[in-house]
Amino acid sequence: MEILFYVINTVLQVLVVIIVAPLPGGIVKKIKAFSQKREGPPVFQLYYDIYKLLSKERVVSQTTSWIFRVSPFIILASTLSVFLFIPVIPDIDTFSIAGDVILIIYLLALGKFFLTLSALDAGSTFGGMGSSRESMISSLTEPGFLLSLFTLSLLARSTSLTDIMSYSENIGIKIVSPTYLLIFIAMILILISETSRIPIDDPSTHLELTMVHEAMLLENSGSSLAMLELSAAVKQLIILTIIANVFIPFYGIKVGYGVTGFFIATLLSLLIYTAKVVFISVIVSFAEIFTVKLRLFSTSGFAALSFILAFIAFLQTFILGGV
Amino acid sequence: MNTFQILFLIFMFIFVLSGIFSFLFRKNQLFANTFTNVINSLNSLFGIILSLFFLITNQPATPIISTSSSFSLFKLALSIDPVSAYFLLVLCVLAFAVSVYSVSYMKHYHGKYDLGRFGLLISLFIFSMIAVFTSSGLIMFYISWEIMAVVSFFLVAFEHENEDARSSSLLYIVMTHVGAAFILLGFVIIYSINGSFDMVSVSNAPASLRLILLILFFIGFGMKAGLVPLHIWLPYAHPAAPANVSALMSGVMLKTAFYGMFRFCIEIVGCDFPSFGTAVVAAGILSVAIGAVYMYVEPDFKRMLAYSSIENMGIITIAFGLFCIGTSTHNPELSVLSYIAMLIHIFSHMLFKGLMFMIAGSVHYATDTRDLEKLGGLIKIMPLTGLLVVLGGLSMSAIVPLNGFIGEWVIIQSLFNAVLTADPVSKMIIVLAVASFGFAGAFACASAVRVIGIGFLGKPRSENALNAKEVPFFMSAPMTLFGVMCLLTGIFPMSLVILATSTFMPAFQGVSDLTTLFIPISFSENTIHPLTAFLGIAAIMFAMFIISLMRRNKFKTEYYETWNCGYDKSTAKMQYSSTGYSNPVSTVFNIIFKADEDIQIKKGSNPYSVKNITLTKTNRKLFESVFYNPMKRFTLLVSNVSKNKIQAGSTETYLAYIFVFLLLLLILNKFI
Secondary structure, three states: OHHHHHHHHHHHHHHHHHHHOHHHHHHHHHHHHHHOOOOOOOOOHHHHHHHHHHOOOEEEEOOOOHHHHHHHHHHHHHHHHHHHOOOOOOOOOOOHHHOOHHHHHHHHHHHHHHHHHHHHHOOOHHHHHHHHHHHHHHHHHHHHHHHHHHHHHHHHOOOOHHHHHHHHHHHHHHHOOHHHHHHHHHHHHHHHHHOOOOOOOOOOOOOOOOOOHHHHHOOOOOHHHHHHHHHHHHHHHHHHHHHHHHHOOOOOOOOOOHHHHHHHHHHHHHHHHHHHHHHHHHHHHHHHHHOOOOOHHHHHHHHHHHHHHHHHHHHHHHOOOOO | OOHHHHHHHHHHHHHHHHHHHHHHOOOOHHHHHHHHHHHHHHHHHHHHHHHHHHHHOOOOOEEEEEOOOOOOOOOOEEEEOHHHHHHHHHHHHHHHHHHHHHHHHHHHHOOOOOHHHHHHHHHHHHHHHHHHHHEOEHHHHHHHHHHHHHHHHHHHOOOOOOHHHHHHHHHHHHHHHHHHHHHHHHHHHHHHHHOOOEOOOOOOOOHHHHHHHHHHHHHHHHHHHOOOOOOOOHHHHHHHOOHHHHHHHHHHHHHHHHHHHHHHHHHHHOOOOHHHHHHHHHHHHHHHHHHHHHHHHOOEHHHHHHHHHHHHHHHHHHHHHHHHHHHHOOOHHHHHHHHHHHHHHHHHHHHHHHHHHHHHHHHHHHHOOOEHHHOOOHHHHOHHHHHHHHHHHHHHOOOOOOHHHHHHHHHHHHHHHHHHHOOHHHHHHHHHHHHHHHHHHHHHHHHHHHHHHHHHOOOOOOHHHHOOOOOOHHHHHHHHHHHHHHHHHHHOOHHHHHHHHOOOOOOOOOOOOHHHHHOOEEEOOEEEOHHHHHHHHHHHHHHHHHHHHHOOOOOOEEEEOOOOOOOOOOOHHHOOOHHHHOHHHHHHOHHHHOOEEEEEEEEOOOOOOEEEEEEEEEOOOHHHHHHHHHHHHHHHHHHHHHHHHOOOOOHHHHHHHHHHHHHHHHHHHHHO
8 A cells, every 4th residue: 555655654744844844943043143142042942932822722803703713724734735745855755746846836825825814804904914915025926936946847847846856966066057046046035035034024023014924923822823833934844845955955875774774864864854954044044134124115126036036047047058 | 410409409599588588578577587597597507418418428520500591601500519519518507507696696686677688688698609609600600709799788788877887888899899890800811712601721821811810810809808908898897797797708708719719710720820829928928917916906896806807818818829839839748738728727717707706796785885995794794605705716816726726737837848849039938927827826816815805804894794694595506516616626627637638539538437536637747636735734634623622621712802902992994905905016016007096184173183084096007098098089189180170161172172082083093
């Protein structure tokens, strides 16, 4: 029963993701704090936050409907289910044959739909504001995101993420090329937009001036808030995984044979994966340190920049000799 | 005449009969309405069975009537072939839902307008569309096209007391006739090549003539499909018509243009020009972009759906353009892929746009208004409609696992295939098409959230919304059917693929049983399986639900007011309005909108207390102000000048004109 293997692999992968997801955010906060000569919160703060929130009761507004109560479930479920299709360790087969790059983008849209919708449910100004700003920012970032992944799949001649990752593994050192470099920068910009980091949004405040993502979560409390925080961390991990596995195509070393060898190899691959993810979040933290939050209407320029970089990367695939 | 032909003729003419009877019974309006809609719905069901039978049993192209009369120009000729059967299926599914819906919906107009007349018009509308899809002679096609245009004109103008309906219908009929003129010109050229009005290919005509024919047909049919810049009638006609008519127009009538483009551009003229395909893709990109941007800022529910139709027609045009590129560069994989994409998206769009227009009609029925700024909190009063609008909104935004995504996925796959094999200029345009998909998908998602969030969620913003009630069964049943079909065709996309491929190859080839519905859809080794995504989401949600059930006794949920920073007198007016929600995008794209803001401040008893602030924002319509209004002013200027200067009024001047003209003719005669 091959399906059983896939299911077990998928369940384990989802559990690994839930465990690893809050880590990059904590590391970014710690580095930011050090750069400001502060101690900062502990690296594992988001884990403690989620645990604390799960033990608190929920306060639900009377104006809301079933959409508000169901949304945290749908958002977390859809964000986690994207990991059915992304190979964290390419040798461990999950259902990546059942989903390609385009399905991943539109599956992320399911979470975004319900997040922006539930924000409007409470009938408060905060929710409307966060929802409206998030709609604008994500609508402008989407073409860049789709175009970057499309160019990557053009190079690999396939839209499946497994093929894209194995193509960059096959190229080896030639991955340091204009196309991949431009798409890497575009994906970092998209990572900043999609995960609401400075300069698009400030994840550490609840002020109206700087709220986009936090405004949408404002009405939630208790276990709902824990689910939404976790889903934001998982969404960040999705894009980090894509960047890490496509642009740093080193997945681990094979250690011996047999069951123990397999376990040790898998553990090593997981460590390498975590190291790659941490490395890229360090890059993102440098972006956070050296920039300030943009005016809301300047974020369109930021999104346009990522689109132009992706477009030039696409042009590079067939002009001046290709990759 | 075999049984199929007889059954089909009966099917067609029952629509005519039901219309005539509706008009005859118009003294008793409610009976006429119910009678004609019940007959139409049963007949549409019959039509679904006929067309499915035709597609699945792989009937060859069958003539239904083929007469030759002493009138050598005009032949009454109908025939049905697999492509017609597919479009007939699309029509009949929507006609079934709309007819059941109209049984209750038209009661909204009882007493104000003549329901018997409406029954006649809508039955003739459906009949004319069947005739368009099955015509097999040029004159027959043109006559059915004209009947469709004229009947829909009367339908759009149904609420004739409304100034809005009158002017919109006038704009619509003028523009649709201009389009029909282009088509007629194309037909005349085909006659001059072939010598007869049969639908026979003109592939031995010179290339320049064929290119002119392609352009004429593209403009003529593009005007009907609502392609930018010929789209300006759509945002006026669709909101002005009753919701069931808008559903039919948006769901099927716009697609008759693509049927025409397929028949005439591909089958009769034949597309050998790759640059034509690229130009079609570019026109599609323009429609997608303009439709998406205007959809985002529109506060009227039905007008927003009209712009969404423009955007989706742009998507289908992109698929059609890829089909032209594929046939002209002899790339069979691309042709098949984009053809299937086009057909799948036509079916999906009919489903979700029909659903959304029926919901818009329900909202109008329940609250007497279409303006989103006056709605709110409807989800608690109309829970079923609220659930369906979420399904429709998800489908409109092409979100996994609903059916809007399937069409977009196949089109992006065909774009992927096209980019690998195209020349550099086409490559850039095709990649811009990919970018426009991302753009439009995100904008559609945001517009759907805006409509659902502001229309259905939060607190009611006016009396209309407070006094709403849930819609009756005959309205909610077809909407529920469409909602369920949207979800099912999204989770089992093989059903759509089998339907689309059955138009050109035997259906169920290599397929043994119903388990085919469960296999992934794959084109050129890229596969997806939406069922996995759906099951994954369902499994994770189920796990979380079980966990929350286990913790239920420990942690209660408390209900309290919304948090508004400690301010306790928060009103419905403090929520976001539709204009406010779309304000960021409106500002970013101000170069298109050049919005005109007007702020009125009403002060209270002393000048420091403000009672009321009203902001009115008027966006300009880009193509109207840049292209059509200047053209209108120029035409009026020329005609005024010629009226004042040439028609001076004095008889002597007119006699002088006659004299000079005769002199000119005599001189010219010498030289010719």
